[in-house]
Amino acid sequence: MPKVSQEHLDARRRQILDGARRVFSRHGFEGATIAKLEEETGLSRGAIFNYFPTKWEIFYALAQEDQQRAGELWLDDGFSAVLRWVVEQEPEWIGVYLETHRMLRTNPELRARWEQRNPELDNRLRAKVEQQQRGGELRRDVDADTIGRFMGLIVDGLVLNVSAGAAYELEDLLKLVIGGIAPQ
Amino acid sequence: MPKVSQEHLDARRRQILDGARRVFSRHGFEGATIAKLEEETGLSRGAIFNYFPTKWEIFYALAQEDQQRAGELWLDDGFSAVLRWVVEQEPEWIGVYLETHRMLRTNPELRARWEQRNPELDNRLRAKVEQQQRGGELRRDVDADTIGRFMGLIVDGLVLNVSAGAAYELEDLLKLVIGGIAPQ
Numbered sequence: 001m002p003k004v005s006q007e008h009l010d011a012r013r014r015q016i017l018d019g020a021r022r023v024f025s026r027h028g029f030e031g032a033t034i035a036k037l038e039e040e041t042g043l044s045r046g047a048i049f050n051y052f053p054t055k056w057e058i059f060y061a062l063a064q065e066d067q068q069r070a071g072e073l074w075l076d077d078g079f080s081a082v083l084r085w086v087v088e089q090e091p092e093w094i095g096v097y098l099e100t101h102r103m104l105r106t107n108p109e110l111r112a113r114w115e116q117r118n119p120e121l122d123n124r125l126r127a128k129v130e131q132q133q134r135g136g137e138l139r140r141d142v143d144a145d146t147i148g149r150f151m152g153l154i155v156d157g158l159v160l161n162v163s164a165g166a167a168y169e170l171e172d173l174l175k176l177v178i179g180g181i182a183p184q
Numbered sequence: 185m186p187k188v189s190q191e192h193l194d195a196r197r198r199q200i201l202d203g204a205r206r207v208f209s210r211h212g213f214e215g216a217t218i219a220k221l222e223e224e225t226g227l228s229r230g231a232i233f234n235y236f237p238t239k240w241e242i243f244y245a246l247a248q249e250d251q252q253r254a255g256e257l258w259l260d261d262g263f264s265a266v267l268r269w270v271v272e273q274e275p276e277w278i279g280v281y282l283e284t285h286r287m288l289r290t291n292p293e294l295r296a297r298w299e300q301r302n303p304e305l306d307n308r309l310r311a312k313v314e315q316q317q318r319g320g321e322l323r324r325d326v327d328a329d330t331i332g333r334f335m336g337l338i339v340d341g342l343v344l345n346v347s348a349g350a351a352y353e354l355e356d357l358l359k360l361v362i363g364g365i366a367p368q
Contacts, residue, residue, distance in 0.1 A: 091289050098282045098344075105275050105349035139363070146356040153357065157341035160282075165289035172330040173337065179323070180364030 013051050016041050017065070020058045025092040029059060029099045056110070059100065064117050070155070071121040075128055079151055080174055086158045087168045094163040139183045147181055197235050200225050201249070204242045209276040213243060213283045240294070243284065248301050254339070255305040259312055263335055264358055270342045271352045278347040323367045331365055 019041030023032045032055060034045050041048060052058045073081045104111045129144040138147060154177055161168060203225030207216045216239060218229050225232060236242045257265045288295045313328040322331060338361055345352065 095286055095289070098285060101282060101344070101348040102279055105279075105347065111349060139360075142356050142359060146360070150357055150360040153338060153341035153345070155341070156344040157337035157339070160285070160340040160344050161337070163289065164285040165295060172326050173334055175326060176323075176330070176334040176364040178364075179366070179368055180360040180362075182363070184363055 012043075012047070016043065016048055016051055016058065017062055019043075021062055021093065024059065024062070024096045025090055029055070029096050056103075059096065060114075060117065063097070063114075067118050068121060071118065071125055074151075075124060079177070080170075082151075082155065083158060083170055083174065083177075086155055087162055087170065089162060091163050091165055094159055097159065098163055136183060138181050141184065150180060151177075196227075196231070200227065200232055200235055200242065201246055203227075205246055205277065208243065208246070208280045209274055213239070213280050240287075243280065244298075244301065247281070247298075251302050252305060255302065255309055258309060258335075263361070264354075266335075266339065267342060267354055267358065267361075270339055271346055271354065273346060275347050275349055278343055281343065282347055320367060322365050325368065334364060335361075 016037075020032070020037055023036050023040045027033075027036060034048075034055075037048060037055075037058075038045055048058075052061065070082050070085065073085055104114055125148060126144050129138060129147050132138040133140045133144065133147075158168065200221075204216070204221055207220045207224045211217075211220060218232075218239075221232055221239075221242075222229055232242075236245065254266050254269065257269055288298055309332060310328050313322060313331050316322040317324045317328065317331075342352065
């Protein structure tokens with residue numbers, strides 16, 4: 001059996017994820033057939049399922065990447081940068097998330113894993129919020145997780161609007177979001 | 185042709201809407217076939233389409249009713265009451281809204297009508313927000329529409345979470361929402 005470099009494995013994985021993202025956006029989660037994934041990635045189903053045992057695993061990996069990107073934007077450039085990033089996403093791609101919500105609701109195991117898709121990032125974000133609370137930049141009368149949930153709610157609200165094709169003027173809305181989390 | 189009383193027409197309309205709501209919740213928008221609507225309402229397709237020319241019109245009427253209920257809760261009992269009402273909704277019913285978002289995005293005429301599904305209520309809500317701004321209960325550095333959009337964003341965020349089966353502890357979150365709209 002020939003030895004395959006890590007670099008090669010990573011490139012192949014990237015090729016699958018990039019192709020799958022296009023297929024999901026274009027056809028939705030249900031509509032993303034194996035044949036379409038093969039066509040768009042240029043790989044056989046055997047090769048694809050060597051990396052990801054199910055279609056769900058491919059989507060899950062893409063959602064992990066999105067979450068990582070949003071979390072790093074928050075850590076590096078602040079929460080406003082996350083919201084700007086959300087409104088720039090393709091509505092078609094965001095629609096795939098909405099499509100998978102029914103699965104999450106009706107499958108507790110899937111849901112539990114979904115909520116834990118990036119615990120290390122969650123810890124870094126919590127530490128940052130707590131640091132800003134100590135520094136007087138964020139209110140201290142609620143815990144860091146509540147602030148995180150509030151931010152998540154704003155992101156989810158935007159997601160829903162973007163998926164329905166709404167245009168968004170963020171600047172004034174940001175004032176209200178900031179008002180909610182500022183020291184009172 | 186026999187004369188039909190307004191009372192009879194209203195009762196028949198109610199019968200269709202109640203049955204359709206159950207069918208949509210159970211089978212989704214796409215899955216709500218005419219046969220299922222006939223079975224659940226106990227009426228023929230001819231009778232149903234006499235009141236609503238398309239399946240979309242039935243859903244639209246139900247969404248108008250939801251919006252009316254939420255708006256009146258806001259006017260009578262405050263915004264917190266709206267959020268409590270949202271988290272009590274059946275996830276299956278909320279899922280129908282998510283399913284229709286793709287249609288809204290890809291059909292501008294549908295979308296324009298959707299946004300105007302209750303202009304009279306919108307005016308009453310705007311008047312209430314402006315009155316609370318003048319009375320010093322709400323911040324005045326943004327216009328009433330921005331406050332309305334922020335509230336809508338919070339509702340939409342909750343909607344998305346409820347549809348994914350998330351449980352919600354509202355009390356602490358409400359503090360942040362109120363912080364966002366209070367005079368700064």
